[in-house]
Amino acid sequence: MRIGMLTGGGDCPGLNAVIRGAVRTVAVEHGGEVIGFRDGWRGVLEERYEHLDVDRCRGILPRGGTILGTSRDQPYTRPDGPGRVAEVVERLGLDAIVAIGGDGTMGVTKDLHRDGVPVVGVPKTIDNDIALTEMTFGFQTAVQICTFSIDRLHTTAESHDRVLVVEVMGRHVGHIAVWSGLAGGAAITLVPEEPFDIDEVCRRIATRHRRGSWATIVVVAEGAVPAPGTLDVAAPPVDAYGHQRLGGIANVVAAEIEGRTGIETRTTILGHVQRGGTPVAFDRVLATRFGVAAVDAVADRALGEMVALHHGDIVRVPVADAVGHQKVVDEALLRVARVFAPPLPDEGEGPATEG
Numbered sequence: 079m080r081i082g083m084l085t086g087g088g089d090c091p092g093l094n095a096v097i098r099g100a101v102r103t104v105a106v107e108h109g110g111e112v113i114g115f116r117d118g119w120r121g122v123l124e125e126r127y128e129h130l131d132v133d134r135c136r137g138i139l140p141r142g143g144t145i146l147g148t149s150r151d152q153p154y155t156r157p158d159g160p161g162r163v164a165e166v167v168e169r170l171g172l173d174a175i176v177a178i179g180g181d182g183t184m185g186v187t188k189d190l191h192r193d194g195v196p197v198v199g200v201p202k203t204i205d206n207d208i209a210l211t212e213m214t215f216g217f218q219t220a221v222q223i224c225t226f227s228i229d230r231l232h233t234t235a236e237s238h239d240r241v242l243v244v245e246v247m248g249r250h251v252g253h254i255a256v257w258s259g260l261a262g263g264a265a266i267t268l269v270p271e272e273p274f275d276i277d278e279v280c281r282r283i284a285t286r287h288r289r290g291s292w293a294t295i296v297v298v299a300e301g302a303v304p305a306p307g308t309l310d311v312a313a314p315p316v317d318a319y320g321h322q323r324l325g326g327i328a329n330v331v332a333a334e335i336e337g338r339t340g341i342e343t344r345t346t347i348l349g350h351v352q353r354g355g356t357p358v359a360f361d362r363v364l365a366t367r368f369g370v371a372a373v374d375a376v377a378d379r380a381l382g383e384m385v386a387l388h389h390g391d392i393v394r395v396p397v398a399d400a401v402g403h404q405k406v407v408d409e410a411l412l413r414v415a416r417v418f419a420p421p422l423p424d425e426g427e428g429p430a431t432e433g
């Protein structure tokens with residue numbers, strides 16, 4: 079068996095565990111070779127790769143990032159790109175390319191499969207928003223980092239009786255915000271799925287503080303947006319690939335809270351600290367299972383399929399069915415979050431809202 083592997087898009091803890099799982103499966107169960115392309119699809123287009131074996135993978139299981147490097151380059155942005163990928167697969171005698179990445183990488187995987195290139199997908203994103211897989215590796219690590227951070231912020235917020243607004247990742251969806259908000263006991267969690275009303279946020283905080291609640295932690299996903307017509311927010315800048323460079327909504331929210339309630343409010347933007355460093359055990363295991371399953375898919379000629387987690391089992395789904403739409407936060411989990419932030423009573427009466 080000869081497999082090419084690549085990691086595309088933003089990095090995420092667990093990528094190396096996938097690579098290691100795949101390399102070990104080829105070595106132990108099939109024999110053959112694994113080639114690791116450098117820097118995502120760019121390495122395929124430029125034919126830059128290294129040979130991966132069991133020795134090369136020693137020590138990488140707990141290591142964050144990706145030993146292969148990554149980029150957001152895509153073959154379909156160049157006229158000769160798809161043909162070039164097909165040529166490289168042919169020249170290197172690959173049974174398939176195993177592409178590990180997020181929605182962008184899975185989109186390329188879908189299109190290459192349509193164009194006859196042998197590919198298998200492995201879903202990756204800390205945002206946990208890829209459809210048809212219950213979870214992606216890296217997500218639990220990000221949630222753990224956010225939860226540790228929120229725990230620490232509680233004590234300083236309480237000491238100063240401040241509002242602390244914590245911004246976490248979550249471009250289109252609020253999985254990290256809802257999980258870490260619940261785990262960290264946030265009073266308010268703002269997610270992209272439910273545009274927020276800053277008036278209501280401020281009224282909730284003012285009510286809490288009037289009733290003597292200790293401080294307030296607000297968790298806001300970087301992709302959270304105000305309800306139409308409620309608050310002006312400048313459009314974020316766009317990166318070289320046309321993606322909005324998010325980050326900073328917490329500053330807007332914090333300024334509004336302080337301005338409207340008079341309660342001192344500070345911001346913590348966790349940023350890439352959520353993505354760096356060692357994966358938690360769950361992510362190491364899920365990533366390893368995905369790596370093994372990706373090689374199984376190549377062996378079974380299940381091309382154009384993506385490995386996925388479904389009811390705790392590793393399954394395959396057509397990559398075409400997984401791309402182009404996000405997995406949003408489950409209504410049942412949003413309801414659990416709402417239990418800790420119930421509807422506000424009319425001014426001056428009703429039950430307390432606690433976080």
Ligand code: F6P
Pocket residue numbers: 088089180203204205247248249300317324353
């Ligand atoms: O999609 C994963 C993610 O971490 C998002 O939460 C975030 O908006 C984005 O990647 C940022 O990526 P980068 O900083 O690498 O452009």
